[in-house]
Amino acid sequence: MADLFHNLYLGFSVILSFENVLLCFVGCFVGTLIGVLPGIGPLATIAILMPITYNTEPVGALIMLAGIYYGSQYGGSTTAILVNMPGESSSIVTALDGHAMARQGKAGKALGIAAIGSFAAGTLATLVIAATAIPLSELALSLTAGNYFALMLLGLSLAIVLAGGSLLKAISMLIIGVVMALVGADQVTGEPRLTFGTDLLYNGFDIAIVSMGLFGIAEIFRNLEAREQQPVIGNVIGNLLPNRQDMRDASGAIARGSVLGALIGIIPGNGATLSTFASYALEKRISRHPERFGKGAIQGVAGPESANNAAAQTTFVPLLTLGLPSTATMALVGGAMTLHGVIPGPQVIAKHPDLFWGVITSMWVGNLMLVIINLPLIGIWVKFLKVPYHLLFPMIVLFCCVGIYSVNARPSDVLQVAVFGVVGYLLSKLRFEAAPLLLGLVLGGMLEDNLHRGLILSHGSVATFVGEPLTLAILTVTVLVLGSALLPAIRRRRAYLAEDE
């Protein structure tokens, strides 16, 4: 316990420098700004904005990136409440009661309770991360290569199963992602692999380029197909602060949502979305007035909003302690860490304690900032909601071009973004989720490395490799997870989650 506070103290000493507070603020601000813009979810936001974090120190870059992440999550809730357009699937549930409240002229209250709930949830999640990080990373350090390989398979299959959509297609995407990770110079020998004799592929695929194309540009193609609609925004925001009665009504929901979200977020998969559904269902079940849900029940906003914020934060746990990103967004964050020379994994805490605890505490500071940024400035966000898409998307295109060019000053990077934009569009038209591809791309190298080392240790005997008790146990769970996805009841539920993040 004393350690915990010592570590948090270290973290605060990092975040509370002028530069880092500023970066955290910029991250939250820009994240919220892009998040409220119609048609851009958190994943695309991070993909588009990642290059601007390259010019700072690793700690600052990660603090900013984390800020962008929960800022954009939060922005999504704002649009869900005000105009019934959930920016991402984790705020679909918020839209139900949140928008109902907005139509009754209580938009301010809904936004206020969402902000307060998110802050409470963020506080709990920060503590959960701080408390679980050290034991988990110590556990991770004691794992053998074989264990690790099995654990990665488990994480990936959980991510696929919990994300919804066709299992077979998701696995195909994962395989392609892993193969893409293998393209380029061999990790050990440096011999070119799968480069088809080109220099371009010798450097391998850059995660920033791939994700900007697949998620940033391809999203524009998809949005352009839908007819542009001007969101109708009521002018009456109403009183911003929830009164004492509202707080009393919502506090239970906030507490339950936070705990639920913090727990679900740790499990690989689409934690943020899953936890909102779980929280909404829970609140409706225990409420004395379930008939009010869907018609502006404040608990229906407070619970899911707290849950998704807590989950969004605890999804960092597998990445920071095990090095295993559990969502496409976390894969991007992991990629950004690697670019800054910090390899995500159990060594991070020991090797870069200032970075680790700095980022953790920055989440709490960031949540505080979100409250500050969001409540008084809500009028500005409403204006941003009105930015028409026909002006927005050319801006995104040029911003992406300049952003990706600024990283390496290579024109070929820009052209690659275009190529992956087309690929991403085709994939979505063919109903393939691109998220598993990104997970594969980030984890592919590690997967191969651990398989290789594990097989060396077991002297080439597959039976020994698989037969190691812990490996066997994890692999069994993996098979069960994949098998369970085929059960009809779970199949139906997964259909709800079809859209990733």
Add this chain to the structure above:
Amino acid sequence: MIIDPSEQQLSHAVPRYARVDVIGGVLLMMFAFLIWYGAIELEFGTIADIKSGALPKILSVALVLAGIGVFLEGLFQSPESSERLEIAVRPAALIIFSIGVFGFFIRGGKFGLVSTPQFGLLVVGPLTIFIAGCAADRLRLKSLLILAFGLTSALLLIFVDVLSVNIPVYPKAVGDLLNSHLGEYLALRAGYIAYAIAALGLYVILYMLPERNRG
């Protein structure tokens, strides 16, 4: 007229070759063969010491199997659950074109057989915005023009001036000339300030003056 939804779907029955899953499955298989082809030369190694070819080969086999699965699913799915592959070519092509213009002309250089000159962000930026903007359902010339100059100016300020990222600003010859006369920073600032003024001027001319004349 009321259309029964089930009837509507039947009339939209998708021929097998146009189904999303059929095409997707075929593409997966083709991709798997491509991986196999690329991995032919690579050594598999032994189980005890896998070499660089092992994983690509294993995965390409797995991918073929998955591709066959998706293909068969598409072939035998019921007409109601089948989906036609429909692609909006025009907007996608315009946006790809706009990114291509940026990539090819921002710094210029040799791209395989062709080589291109450097146009710099001041030329390429507005072009990219303008071409991309044409991908919208209809052309909004006025707002697009203002955006083209305004955003280019803002990006120069943020990326080149504040974050000091090395991005070519002017076309090569003009840039050399200006840099030697004004110095690099003055030339840069002159460029984006001029564009900001241009955007502002366009706004006044295209939006504010007509308003006033009407009022």
